[in-house]
Amino acid sequence: xxxxxxxxxxxxxxxxxxxxxxxxxxxxxxxxxxxxxxxxxxxxxxxxxxxxxxxxxxxxxxxxxxxxxxxxxxxxxxxxxxxxxxxxxxxxxxxxxxxxxxxxxxxxxxxxxxxxxxxxxxxxxxxxxxxxxxxxxxxxxxxxxxxxxxxxxxxxxxxxxxxxxxxxxxxxxxxxxxxxxxxxxxxxxxxxxxxxxxxxxxxxxxxxxxxxxxxxxxxxxxxxxxxxxxxxxxxxxxxxxxxxxxxxxxxxxxxxxxxxxxxxxxxxxxxxxxxxxxxxxxxxxxxxxxxxxxxxxxxxxxxxxxxxxxxxxxxxxxxxxxxxxxxxxxxxxxxxxxxxxxxxxxxxxxxxxxxxxxxxxxxxxxxxxxxxxxxxxxxxxxxxxxxxxxxxxxxxxxxxxxxxxxxxxxxxxxxxxxxxxxxxxxxxxxxxxxxxxxxxxxxxxxxxxxxxxxxxxxxxxxxxxxxxxxxxxxxxxxxxxxxxxxxxx
Ligand code: ADP
Ligand code: MG
Numbered sequence: 001x002x003x004x005x006x007x008x009x010x011x012x013x014x015x016x017x018x019x020x021x022x023x024x025x026x027x028x029x030x031x032x033x034x035x036x037x038x039x040x041x042x043x044x045x046x047x048x049x050x051x052x053x054x055x056x057x058x059x060x061x062x063x064x065x066x067x068x069x070x071x072x073x074x075x076x077x078x079x080x081x082x083x084x085x086x087x088x089x090x091x092x093x094x095x096x097x098x099x100x101x102x103x104x105x106x107x108x109x110x111x112x113x114x115x116x117x118x119x120x121x122x123x124x125x126x127x128x129x130x131x132x133x134x135x136x137x138x139x140x141x142x143x144x145x146x147x148x149x150x151x152x153x154x155x156x157x158x159x160x161x162x163x164x165x166x167x168x169x170x171x172x173x174x175x176x177x178x179x180x181x182x183x184x185x186x187x188x189x190x191x192x193x194x195x196x197x198x199x200x201x202x203x204x205x206x207x208x209x210x211x212x213x214x215x216x217x218x219x220x221x222x223x224x225x226x227x228x229x230x231x232x233x234x235x236x237x238x239x240x241x242x243x244x245x246x247x248x249x250x251x252x253x254x255x256x257x258x259x260x261x262x263x264x265x266x267x268x269x270x271x272x273x274x275x276x277x278x279x280x281x282x283x284x285x286x287x288x289x290x291x292x293x294x295x296x297x298x299x300x301x302x303x304x305x306x307x308x309x310x311x312x313x314x315x316x317x318x319x320x321x322x323x324x325x326x327x328x329x330x331x332x333x334x335x336x337x338x339x340x341x342x343x344x345x346x347x348x349x350x351x352x353x354x355x356x357x358x359x360x361x362x363x364x365x366x367x368x369x370x371x372x373x374x375x376x377x378x379x380x381x382x383x384x385x386x387x388x389x390x391x392x393x394x395x396x397x398x399x400x401x402x403x404x405x406x407x408x409x410x411x412x413x414x415x416x417x418x419x420x421x422x423x424x425x426x427x428x429x430x431x432x433x434x435x436x437x438x439x440x441x442x443x444x445x446x447x448x449x450x451x452x453x454x455x456x457x458x459x460x461x462x463x464x465x466x467x468x469x470x471x472x473x474x475x476x477x478x479x480x481x482x483x484x485x486x487x488x489x
Contacts, residue, residue, distance in 0.1 A: 028056045034063055035084065042122035052077035057230040063088060067227040068206045069220050073355050075331060076232065078178070079115040082206045086150065086174040087116070089204065092123050095147035096171035100199075102155050102192065104182040104328075106132040106302060107309060111331055112178060113152045126150065131167070133157045134302040135453075141166045155183065155191035162198050169198050175223075180209040180216055182328050189219065196223045210328070211348060240358035243366040245378060245389050250371040254285040256394055257341055260367050261291060261319065261405055263397040266336030268312065271321045272353050274342040279321045282341055286319060292407050292488075293319035296326040306452060307413075311487060314448035314459035316409040324349055332356065340368035343377050347384035354385070409447045409459040412468060415483040417454045424449035426478045427458050431468060436475020439467050457487075 028051050030043050043049075051059065054072035062068050062085035072078060086099040101116075103109040113130045120126040129143050131153030137160065144166050151158070151167065161167035175196065177183065183192065196205075205224045209216055212231065220227055248256045257271060271293075273279045279295045286293040294308045294317045311317040313332055320327075324344065335357045344350050350368075357364025370378060382389040416422050427449050431441040447459030456477075460468040465486050472484040 033059055033084075035088065036122065038122040039084070039087070039119075042119065046118060048080065052081075054078055054230065054232055055081045057232065059084060061228045061230070062204075062206055065204060067204060067224040068230065069216070069224065069227045070206070070208050070230045071210070071212050072208075072230075072232040073210055073352055074328070075355065078208045079112055080119060082174075082176045082178070082208060083112075083116045083119045085204070085206065086176065087120055087123065087126070089173045090123070090126065090149055092126055092149065094171065095149075097148055097151050097167065097169060098171050099150045099174040099176070100158070100169065100172055100195075101150070101152040101176040101178055102158065102183065102188075102195065103152060103178045104154065104186055104188070106130075106134055106154060107305065107330065108179060109152045109154060116150060116152065120150075128152065131157050131161060137161075137164075155188040155195060159191050159194055162195065170200060172199050173203050175199050175203050175205045177205070177207045177209075177219075177223075179328065180207050180219060181211045181213055182325075184213070184215040184219065185325065189215070192219070193222065210352065240362070241354055241364050241366050242358075243354065243368070243385060243387075243390065244392050245368045245370050246392050246394055248369045248371055248394060250373070252394070253341060253369050253371065254282050256369050257282060257319075257339060258286060258289045258291065259394055259397050260337075260339060260369075262402065264337055264365055264367070265405055266365065267315055267318070267408060268332070268335050269319045269337040269339055270327065270332070270335055270353075270356055271319055271339045271341050272327070272344070273321060273323060274344065276323060278342060279323060279326075282321050286321070290404050291319055292317050292405075293321060295321040297323065298326065303455075307411075307457075307487060310448075310450050310457045311411045314409055314411060314450070314457070316407050316411040316447075316459050316462075316487070318405055318407045324353070327353075327356075334362065335364065336362075337365040337367060340366075343368060343370055343374040343381075345377055347380045350381045351384050406462065408462060410462045410465040411487040412458050412460060412465065412472065413485055413487050414456040414458065414472065414477065415454070416477070416480075417452050417456050419453055420478065420480075422451055422456050422478050424451060427456055427472075430472055430475050430477045431458070431460070433475075436471050438471040438474065439464070441468065441471075 030048060030051055054070060054076045058068055058070045058081045090098050101112055103112055109130050109132050113128050116128055127148045128150040129148040131140055131151055133154055133156050207220055273282055276297050279297060283293055283295045294311060296308050312320045338354050338357045354366035357366060378389050428446055431446050434440060445461040445464055450457045469484050469486060
């Protein structure tokens, strides 16, 4: 391992490892990078004007061909930091897999593939394939036969394809390990080793990780060639994340979450517990109090996980309850609050948790429930987040607003998806058009539309959910009648 590179001083003020903070005067433009004019134009169109700090630190090295170990928190723009180099290394006229990204889960693979697609718009006809478990092998094999330039997938499934010979890597020039720490947590090191052995030795390898446990160093020693290291220290702009600590008795903890929610009334809240059991218990308490809450854990089937994430992201679920493992890597754009239901003993994880809120130009609340036993954990955490902890009592909140907290949207589930060639525009058209009779919806009354293989989800304003179901059922989507129901229990 060679020199340790800290980010250039101009791009590393305190808290600057936020996509939004790259907007400050010292931020560096993509224009200084050796990228094609078409790519530059595409970046401007995507409104990627300045590089985030991790991008500013890693792109010049990666574009110069170096292997890289890059560490920065979730939401810091790591995807573009590896997507731009891998796209630059690509020859669109060559029909072979030239780049591969390994991700820990299907959701992350989908997110990465989506981001690469956006960035790849500049070049013509680059084919990107996701290969993950949970989907049937056969269509994946057929797609591979048709040829793909870039493959994004989970290690287990990629290994399956390599063993069957349906995936060949002899033309590979870029290998990316995304969320490498999480892949190690999930026990993928042997699969990764197997896969890396199938890649040409002359390839470039880029390793991205949110944390830097010892396992990463040994992984890097095995698969990377004289890698450069880029680490961004975890610091947040204190101004945007307002952090408050609440002292609670241990047995009040779960009830206290409802008190905070009723007081602060965030539209979307991510609530962290330290164990799966605590997640289940909290969910029961929140449901009993009438909150719209869902939980994310490893026991859910893929389809259920998708539904949870979709409902949370489109604002039809107020609270997502999760452990650190379950919540890793998820990119949720608008998050008004993070609640630490259980404190984590690890300051780095704490910083990571609360960094999910206060993104972009929005403010965010980071609320932590501390029992007397937690108190000794607060000093190092306060130090890591730069400042004196601000203590509050729950008592001051009890008299707050007692109206139920209701999410603004409801998710409707439409049977039929990508397989039926349904596109978001078809659903929007069905709701905002005259056809099918009933109310003509405005664009503002329709939220996020997500099309999956067999199902389409659309968020609609809560008070209009019934009308929307009727309109979609009576009318047609993509020229055919569809089954629709609201995802509410
Ligand atoms: P990470 O992998 O570090 O968690 P992502 O790559 O998912 O972060 O990026 C987080 C968000 O920031 C994405 O929505 C992405 O589109 C956006 N983003 C990334 N880089 C930039 C940039 N330079 N300017 C504006 N937005 C960006
Ligand atoms: Mg990422």
